[in-house]
Amino acid sequence: MFQAIKALSAITLAAALASCSSQLVTQRLDADTFYPRDVKLTINGVVYNGVAAPPAAEKYEIKVEAKGSIDTVTFTSCHRDVPVELEPPKRGEADNVVYWTYRPVKGIEDREGCSVDVAVYEKSKGRHGWGFIAFQAATVTIPAELQCDGLTRKAQPTSVCHAKSGLIQRIAFGRRMKMADGTAACPAFQTKDEKTYEYAMPKGECDYYFCSKERECHRLTTLGYDGILIRSE
Numbered sequence: 271m272f273q274a275i276k277a278l279s280a281i282t283l284a285a286a287l288a289s290c291s292s293q294l295v296t297q298r299l300d301a302d303t304f305y306p307r308d309v310k311l312t313i314n315g316v317v318y319n320g321v322a323a324p325p326a327a328e329k330y331e332i333k334v335e336a337k338g339s340i341d342t343v344t345f346t347s348c349h350r351d352v353p354v355e356l357e358p359p360k361r362g363e364a365d366n367v368v369y370w371t372y373r374p375v376k377g378i379e380d381r382e383g384c385s386v387d388v389a390v391y392e393k394s395k396g397r398h399g400w401g402f403i404a405f406q407a408a409t410v411t412i413p414a415e416l417q418c419d420g421l422t423r424k425a426q427p428t429s430v431c432h433a434k435s436g437l438i439q440r441i442a443f444g445r446r447m448k449m450a451d452g453t454a455a456c457p458a459f460q461t462k463d464e465k466t467y468e469y470a471m472p473k474g475e476c477d478y479y480f481c482s483k484e485r486e487c488h489r490l491t492t493l494g495y496d497g498i499l500i501r502s503e
Contacts, residue, residue: 303497304474307432309390309399310335321432321493323425326406330372336390337499338397339365348384349375374405382407382428382489383477399499402475404430404491412480412488415442428489435473435494442466447480447488456492 307320312333314324324330334343345352354368368390374380388401410427417440418431431439443465452458456476459467467480471494481487 304435304493304495305400305497305499306495307400307402307493308499309337309388309401311388311401311403313403320400321402321404321430323404323406323428323430325426328373330403330405332370332372332388332403334368334370334388334390334401335364336366336392336397336399338392338395338399340368340390341393342391343368343370344387344389345370345372346387346389347374347379348381349378380405380407382409385491397499402430402432402491402493404428407489410487410489412443412445412447412482412486414480414488414490416490417441427487428491430491430493431471432493432495433471435471435496437471438468439471439492440466440468441480441490443480443488445482447482450479450481452478 309320311318311320311322312335313322313330314327315331316322316324318324334340343354345354352370354370372386374384378384385405386403388403390399392398406426406428412427414425414427414429416423416425416429416431419433419437419439425441429441431441433439441459446464448464449458449461449467455474456472456478457469459469459478461467469492471492473494473496476492476494478490478492479487480490
């Protein structure tokens with residue numbers, strides 16, 4: 271329900287921004303479509319493409335770079351929604367970059383599963399964009415190896431896989447890990463040895479947990495997109 275509300279809110283805001291412009295928006299956004307997360311994110315000096323699971327920190331210096339001009343940006347966590355109306359850039363300043371310092375509220379935003387959705391909106395050409403940040407939590411401690419969208423990488427105990435829905439992905443552990451039950455929208459993965467799990471990327475956002483017999487766990491968020499963003503130059 272929370273994810274559906276956020277998605278509808280984003281589409282509503284995008285439509286409102288588009289209506290303010292006298293220029294034709296190149297693409298009509300569909301509330302039933304999950305679009306790629308592709309804004310450039312630089313978090314505490316490390317660059318990410320659209321999605322990130324940065325190392326734990328007391329605060330996060332976040333730089334957002336959009337494909338087009340940024341007129342409005344929102345940062346939404348499990349606790350707060352921060353809309354930022356931007357002033358026109360001064361001479362020499364880029365109009366597609368915004369900075370935000372995020373200090374998680376202790377006891378709420380530093381808990382497991384409290385991620386941040388980033389949304390940027392442009393009035394004139396409709397080159398909107400989205401990003402996703404998952405944060406590490408003390409309650410998950412087991413790293414993993416991800417094979418996600420053509421890349422193999424070591425992942426921290428909180429990880430993210432972003433790829434087109436329906437494509438085959440994998441996650442592997444150095445020990446046997448049992449997976450929590452799935453749902454109709456977020457089905458459980460396939461495994462032969464409880465070490466390597468294979469799955470067809472589900473549509474939208476899903477959270478999965480894998481735990482050892484000692485109750486040490488890993489949390490994986492999958493973001494499966496089923497549409498593309500067409501942006502004018």
